[in-house]
Amino acid sequence: MICTCSIVPTKVLRRFARDKRLSAKARRAFADAIKYEKQWRKLRAVHTELSAASSRLERGAPLAAPEIAVFNCKQGTTLPGIAVRAPGNDATSKRAFAETAAVAAFYAQLFGRNSVDDAGKTLMSSVHFSVRYNNAFWNGTQMVYGDGDGDIFVDFTKASDVIGHELTHGVTQFSAQLEYSDEPGGLNESVSDVFGSMFRQWRRGETVDKADWLIGKEIIGRGAKARGFECLRDMSNPAAKHCLAPQPTHFSEYRSGMDPHESSGIPNLAFYNAAVAIGGYSWQKAGKIWYEALTGFGPQPNMKMKAFAQKTRKVAKLLFPRDASASTAVDRAWKAVGL
Amino acid sequence: MTVLHVERLGGLPGVGNPRSRLRSCGEISLSDLSQADRAAVEELFRNPPRAAPVLRDAFRYRISRDGASGAETVEVPETAVPTPVAACVKDTFI
Numbered sequence: 301m302i303c304t305c306s307i308v309p310t311k312v313l314r315r316f317a318r319d320k321r322l323s324a325k326a327r328r329a330f331a332d333a334i335k336y337e338k339q340w341r342k343l344r345a346v347h348t349e350l351s352a353a354s355s356r357l358e359r360g361a362p363l364a365a366p367e368i369a370v371f372n373c374k375q376g377t378t379l380p381g382i383a384v385r386a387p388g389n390d391a392t393s394k395r396a397f398a399e400t401a402a403v404a405a406f407y408a409q410l411f412g413r414n415s416v417d418d419a420g421k422t423l424m425s426s427v428h429f430s431v432r433y434n435n436a437f438w439n440g441t442q443m444v445y446g447d448g449d450g451d452i453f454v455d456f457t458k459a460s461d462v463i464g465h466e467l468t469h470g471v472t473q474f475s476a477q478l479e480y481s482d483e484p485g486g487l488n489e490s491v492s493d494v495f496g497s498m499f500r501q502w503r504r505g506e507t508v509d510k511a512d513w514l515i516g517k518e519i520i521g522r523g524a525k526a527r528g529f530e531c532l533r534d535m536s537n538p539a540a541k542h543c544l545a546p547q548p549t550h551f552s553e554y555r556s557g558m559d560p561h562e563s564s565g566i567p568n569l570a571f572y573n574a575a576v577a578i579g580g581y582s583w584q585k586a587g588k589i590w591y592e593a594l595t596g597f598g599p600q601p602n603m604k605m606k607a608f609a610q611k612t613r614k615v616a617k618l619l620f621p622r623d624a625s626a627s628t629a630v631d632r633a634w635k636a637v638g639l
Numbered sequence: 640m641t642v643l644h645v646e647r648l649g650g651l652p653g654v655g656n657p658r659s660r661l662r663s664c665g666e667i668s669l670s671d672l673s674q675a676d677r678a679a680v681e682e683l684f685r686n687p688p689r690a691a692p693v694l695r696d697a698f699r700y701r702i703s704r705d706g707a708s709g710a711e712t713v714e715v716p717e718t719a720v721p722t723p724v725a726a727c728v729k730d731t732f733i
Binding site: 532 | 648
C-alpha cells in the first residue's frame with residue numbers, strides 16, 4: 301500500500317521553530333514536532349502493517365503460506381493430471397514444488413502478497429504436459445509445464461524465471477486484470493518477465509549489475525545453443541541476436557495487433573533501464589514501484605503503456621519521496637523507450 | 640483430397656512472430672483423420688472458438704484449407720484443435 305498521508309515537511313517545521321514572529325511556546329512545539337517525527341514515522345509504519353494484517357483477518361483470508369500442489373500429466377493433456385504426493389526421484393516435480401514455494405515466499409516477503417490472489421490461493425502446477433511440449437502456460441487457475449523437445453528447449457521447470465513469469469500472470473489476473481492483446485497485452489507479458497527476472501535475481505542474490513537479464517536461459521536446448529541462441533528474450537537488449545524471440549526496443553516500433561510476447565520488449569527495456577539506473581537489488585526500489593503500479597490501482601484491463609509509465613512515475617515519488625534519483629531514473633527509463 | 644496447412648503461433652516463446660527465429664508449421668490430410676476429428680475440424684471452420692479470456696502463454700493454431708469457395712483460414716486456441724492436427728507441426732529455426 302502507498303502511504304498517502306500528508307505531513308508538514310521537516311524543513312518547514314524547522315523554519316517555524318526558528319521564526320521569531322511566532323511565540324516561544326509555538327516555536328517549542330514545532331521543535332518538539334521535529335524531535336518526535338522519526339518516532340512518529342516508525343509508529344505509522346507499524347500501524348500500516350497492523351492495519352493490513354487486521355484487514356486480512358477481517359476478510360477471513362489465511363495468513364499462512366499458500367499450499368503448493370503439483371500434478372503429473374504423464375505426457376497426456378488432461379489437466380490437472382495425477383496428484384504428486386511425494387516427488388520421489390522426479391526432478392521436474394521437485395523443482396515445481398520448490399520453485400513455486402519460492403515464488404510464493406518472494407511475493408510474501410518482498411511485497412506482502414499472500415499468493416497470486418493475495419488471499420492464500422493454493423498454487424497448482426501440472427508437469428510433464430503433452431509430448432516433447434515446447435511451452436509453459438497459465439490457464440487462469442494453474443501453471444502448466446512441458447518437458448521440451450530436448451533440442452530447442454528442455455524441461456520448462458528448469459528456469460526459475462519461467463516459473464515466476466507464469467505465476468505473475470496469476471498476480472496480474474487478480475490485480476490490474478490486463479487484457480491480452482495490443483498494449484495491455486504487451487504490458488501483461490512484460491510484468492510477467494519483470495517479476496520472473498526479479499525472482500531469478502532474488503534466488504541468486506544478484507544485484508542489477510551482476511544479473512544477465514535473460515529470460516528463459518535455462519530452458520534453451522542443445523540445438524538452439526549450437527545456433528548461438530542463449531535465451532528467449534533479453535530485457536537489457538530486447539533486439540539482441542542471441543534471443544529466440546527478438547523484440548522492439550522503442551515505442552515507435554509498436555504496431556497495433558502485435559503479439560504480447562513481441563511488444564513486451566518495450567516496457568521490459570524500461571524496467572531494465574530504471575533498475576540499473578537506481579542500482580542495488582532490482583526488488584528494493586524498481587520492483588516495488590512496478591508492483592505498486594500493477595496492484596495498487598484496482599482493475600485496469602485496458603491500460604496502455606503510457607498510462608502504466610505514468611503510474612510508475614507517480615508511485616516512484618510517493619514511495620520514495622526523499623530519493624529524487626528513483627523518480628528521475630524511472631522517468632528517464634520510460635523516455636528512453638519513447639514513453 | 641483436402642490438406643490442412645497448420646501453423647502454431649505464440650506461446651511463451653512467441654513462435655511465429657515476425658521477429659521470431661522459430662516457426663512451427665505442418666500439413667495433414669483430412670483423410671488421415673478419424674471421422675470424429677474431421678468433424679471437429681469442420682466445426683472449427685464453421686464456428687471458430689475464441690481462447691478462454693484468462694489463458695496466458697498458450698499456443699494458437701492458424702489452420703488453412705482450400706474449400707469450395709476458395710482458401711479458408713481460421714485462428715483458434717490450442718485447446719480446440721484435434722490432437723493429430725496439433726501434432727503435425729514441427730518447430731524449426733529460421
